[in-house]
Amino acid sequence: MKVLLPILAALLVSALAPLRADLLVQPHDRLLVGCEVPLDQGMVSVDIAAYFLMCQPVDGLTVIGSNVGEENVEGFMRRVPTEIAAWSPTVVITSHGIDDAREGRDGKGYTFYHPLYLQQQLDALKKLGVRTIILGSASAVDSSVPQGAIPAKTYNENLAAFRDLDRDLATKANVPFVDIFGATFDTMNKAKKAFGDSYNFGGDRGRFLHRNAQLVMAWAFLKALGADGNIGTITVDLTANTATGTPGQKIVSVQKGTVNVESTRYPYCFTTSPPYSPGVDVTSDIITQFPFNQDLNRYLLVVKGLTSPRVKVTWGAESRVFAAGDLAQGVNLAAAFAGHTPFDQVFGHVVDALWQQQLKQFIWNDSVISHMDALKQMAPGASFDQLIAGIHDQDAKNGAGAKALMMPIDHTIKIEPQP
Amino acid sequence: MKPRAMKSVFFPLVAALAGLAPLRADLLLQPNDLVAVTGDSITEQKRYSVLIEDYLLMCQPATGLNALQLGSGGAGAYVGGMRAPFNLAPFHPQVATMLYGMNDGQYQALNEPMAAGFRKGTTDSIEAYKTAGVRTILVSSPTCICVKGQTADQVMYNHTLAAFGDMAKKIAADENVAFTDTHGIMAAVIAKGVAADPNYNLGPDGVHQEWAGHLIMAYAMLKGLGCDGAIGTITVDLAAHTVTGTPGQKIVSQDDGTIQVESTRYPFCFSGDPKDSQSTVNVINYLPFNQDLNRYMLVVKGVTGSKAKVTWGSASKQFTADELAKGVNLAAAFAGDNPFSAAFAKVNDAVVAQQTDETGLTKYWLGGMKDLVSSLPSQGPVLDQITQVGIKERNRLAQAAATAVVPVDHTIKIESEP
Numbered sequence: 001m002k003v004l005l006p007i008l009a010a011l012l013v014s015a016l017a018p019l020r021a022d023l024l025v026q027p028h029d030r031l032l033v034g035c036e037v038p039l040d041q042g043m044v045s046v047d048i049a050a051y052f053l054m055c056q057p058v059d060g061l062t063v064i065g066s067n068v069g070e071e072n073v074e075g076f077m078r079r080v081p082t083e084i085a086a087w088s089p090t091v092v093i094t095s096h097g098i099d100d101a102r103e104g105r106d107g108k109g110y111t112f113y114h115p116l117y118l119q120q121q122l123d124a125l126k127k128l129g130v131r132t133i134i135l136g137s138a139s140a141v142d143s144s145v146p147q148g149a150i151p152a153k154t155y156n157e158n159l160a161a162f163r164d165l166d167r168d169l170a171t172k173a174n175v176p177f178v179d180i181f182g183a184t185f186d187t188m189n190k191a192k193k194a195f196g197d198s199y200n201f202g203g204d205r206g207r208f209l210h211r212n213a214q215l216v217m218a219w220a221f222l223k224a225l226g227a228d229g230n231i232g233t234i235t236v237d238l239t240a241n242t243a244t245g246t247p248g249q250k251i252v253s254v255q256k257g258t259v260n261v262e263s264t265r266y267p268y269c270f271t272t273s274p275p276y277s278p279g280v281d282v283t284s285d286i287i288t289q290f291p292f293n294q295d296l297n298r299y300l301l302v303v304k305g306l307t308s309p310r311v312k313v314t315w316g317a318e319s320r321v322f323a324a325g326d327l328a329q330g331v332n333l334a335a336a337f338a339g340h341t342p343f344d345q346v347f348g349h350v351v352d353a354l355w356q357q358q359l360k361q362f363i364w365n366d367s368v369i370s371h372m373d374a375l376k377q378m379a380p381g382a383s384f385d386q387l388i389a390g391i392h393d394q395d396a397k398n399g400a401g402a403k404a405l406m407m408p409i410d411h412t413i414k415i416e417p418q419p
Numbered sequence: 420m421k422p423r424a425m426k427s428v429f430f431p432l433v434a435a436l437a438g439l440a441p442l443r444a445d446l447l448l449q450p451n452d453l454v455a456v457t458g459d460s461i462t463e464q465k466r467y468s469v470l471i472e473d474y475l476l477m478c479q480p481a482t483g484l485n486a487l488q489l490g491s492g493g494a495g496a497y498v499g500g501m502r503a504p505f506n507l508a509p510f511h512p513q514v515a516t517m518l519y520g521m522n523d524g525q526y527q528a529l530n531e532p533m534a535a536g537f538r539k540g541t542t543d544s545i546e547a548y549k550t551a552g553v554r555t556i557l558v559s560s561p562t563c564i565c566v567k568g569q570t571a572d573q574v575m576y577n578h579t580l581a582a583f584g585d586m587a588k589k590i591a592a593d594e595n596v597a598f599t600d601t602h603g604i605m606a607a608v609i610a611k612g613v614a615a616d617p618n619y620n621l622g623p624d625g626v627h628q629e630w631a632g633h634l635i636m637a638y639a640m641l642k643g644l645g646c647d648g649a650i651g652t653i654t655v656d657l658a659a660h661t662v663t664g665t666p667g668q669k670i671v672s673q674d675d676g677t678i679q680v681e682s683t684r685y686p687f688c689f690s691g692d693p694k695d696s697q698s699t700v701n702v703i704n705y706l707p708f709n710q711d712l713n714r715y716m717l718v719v720k721g722v723t724g725s726k727a728k729v730t731w732g733s734a735s736k737q738f739t740a741d742e743l744a745k746g747v748n749l750a751a752a753f754a755g756d757n758p759f760s761a762a763f764a765k766v767n768d769a770v771v772a773q774q775t776d777e778t779g780l781t782k783y784w785l786g787g788m789k790d791l792v793s794s795l796p797s798q799g800p801v802l803d804q805i806t807q808v809g810i811k812e813r814n815r816l817a818q819a820a821a822t823a824v825v826p827v828d829h830t831i832k833i834e835s836e837p
Binding site: 360363364366367368371374375377378379380381382383384386387390391393394 | 794812
């Protein structure tokens with residue numbers, strides 16, 4: 001009973017207080033992300049896990065990465081009754097179609113297989129008891145990377161047509177639709193305009209989205225899931241020498257414009273170099289080209305009682321100068337200090353642990369779960385039920401281990417009027 | 420008591436003697452050896468590995484042989500060694516064959532980083548197999564790509580694969596292990612095939628070939644293991660009314676040129692459409708399989724006419740007296756349909772069942788064991804239990820394949836003709 005009490009209490013609290021009615025993930029949900037991105041670079045599911053752990057925490061949420069590169073709708077659909085079912089998801093996010101779209105609108109993929117298998121996929125997920133299905137279209141391919149015999153421009157036109165197909169199907173099936181193609185295509189075009197045509201978005205082969213592009217996918221999915229982006233606000237009144245913080249931002253002290261804060265809710269942090277997940281790009285550049293921070297990552301500093309037109313704000317080791325009017329209205333520290341915040345290091349450790357958790361999910365999928373029928377035939381009567389229970393137990397431990405790394409962050413904001 | 424039944428009674432003695440006295444100095448196989456057939460998706464096709472095991476079980480270059488299929492799609496040369504502690508070592512094979520290279524070249528022209536990767540992967544795998552206690556290692560050159568209408572890229576890639584073959588040969592010499600040139604043998608067969616028919620090919624895929632291509636691979640491996648092809652000889656003296664058979668060919672009766680034989684050692688049997696270049700019965704037109712590995716000889720002395728008709732099972736062939744006196748190879752002359760074909764096919768089915776099971780066990784389960792052990796630290800006993808059940812089941816299927824080799828009763832009728 002001693003062990004059960006905290007669990008019961010947590011369940012009671014969770015049951016009584018869902019985060020928000022419009023948030024499609026609820027406490028203790030099992031959110032499975034199945035996107036057409038390489039397993040070993042499947043950061044879209046890690047980004048979503050990181051967000052719902054550190055930025056907008058959902059109590060007891062488990063995120064399962066089930067991404068497979070070059071997997072078409074049929075491939076995922078066929079995994080639903082076995083591999084997907086083994087994870088007992090309550091929410092499923094999918095994005096497939098790059099492979100299907102190769103033949104364009106004249107091929108059987110468009111006229112027959114893609115819509116057929118997508119409908120079968122939705123039916124199979126519903127039959128599985130999945131409460132919320134978010135149907136994403138396929139992403140865009142990199143417009144600068146040749147796609148063999150198909151010009152990238154044509155490939156993207158095909159993908160746009162498949163996107164429309166998916167949207168119609170989602171409407172008919174009454175499931176939320178996310179335009180991953182539009183999100184990635186628009187952001188890619190802006191990024192290439194800003195950074196040059198060689199700015200890589202789709203990896204070496206153009207259709208394996210890089211780490212930067214997968215953040216765009218995560219952004220679109222997080223918005224569809226109802227994430228509101230209200231991470232926290234710290235309001236400082238220099239005249240009254242007071243400061244207040246929203247939940248998760250505890251004001252430890254305030255003295256002459258220097259505010260010490262203890263944060264248990266983090267802004268989303270970006271990478272200027274990849275400390276985790278090998279071979280992927282950074283994210284601090286791409287966020288200048290799509291409204292991730294505006295939509296999902298508002299960590300605001302509001303300063304009242306300013307007497308000078310310009311103000312230097314030092315946060316951790318970095319400083320920025322803002323107009324007093326901006327600060328009075330509130331500046332988004334997560335955006336202004338992107339890649340250089342006091343949260344970055346711990347955030348990176350947690351992301352790394354989440355990535356490791358999902359890597360192990362991949363190992364279990366690849367070695368055990370996806371071959372269960374063959375394995376049961378290989379070792380008749382062996383303890384596979386016990387093994388699956390052990391996998392779930394270890395996954396929960398891995399998730400708890402990642403969460404345990406998320407310690408309260410002590411940080412200091414120093415506000416200094418400038419001449 | 421039939422030799423088959425004696426095997427179980429005298430097994431320990433045979434095994435002990437075998438350890439002391441190898442059958443032949445040039446045969447790399449010893450009685451009761453387990454041959455691990457390792458490689459990439461070509462091996463995982465379970466074709467040449469099945470043909471090898473068919474040969475070991477039925478043609479019996481040594482007694483009690485068995486094979487284990489360890490193919491893994493997408494594997495480069497390094498994968499064999501990387502996984503050996505987990506998917507090879509638990510079976511304690513005495514022999515291992517290696518057929519890699521197709522993935523190491525990434526379907527590109529040869530370059531030094533790629534070559535270095537292949538060399539290191541091959542060397543590391545040999546060392547890992549040695550560490551796992553493998554006595555005899557046979558390294559093969561990669562196969563060829565052979566499709567109808569070979570593209571320039573495919574021709575280019577065959578050069579890359581040939582270069583890998585040269586590297587594999589040198590590594591084998593440096594590591595003091597055996598080498599077989601599957602690439603060269605296959606290239607020679609293709610050249611003969613194309614000379615006979617410009618559309619000759621070994622399958623639509625080119626990489627993952629049909630049965631004919633796999634018979635070439637099996638041939639190269641079995642030759643590399645030192646198999647000499649002396650399956651059996653039945654010697655008939657029509658004048659003296661005597662018949663003798665080599666071990667495994669028991670003469671049950673003989674009456675005026677009609678000989679009843681009970682065989683526990685089979686000739687290798689071929690199948691498919693003789694006109695189909697992807698069948699085993701077709702490829703033997705270009706591959707000296709019967710000459711080198713499948714000599715099931717009938718020697719007849721005392722033929723009174725200039726020739727004789729030989730009826731074996733339901734088919735008949737005519738030979739000259741001189742040919743019969745020197746010996747004719749029944750396996751070649753009656754290829755495609757002979758009294759062993761049905762029994763051979765049954766054993767083949769059992770071998771396919773065994774090796775299909777092995778893919779689940781060795782690729783999916785044991786192939787991922789390293790990661791499973793590290794990712795599931797509290798599940799060690801469960802993992803061990805499943806592995807033990809899996810190995811037991813694999814051994815049961817292997818035993819079923821071995822016991823499917825039953826004595827075959829057949830009749831050879833020799834009728835002298837003017």
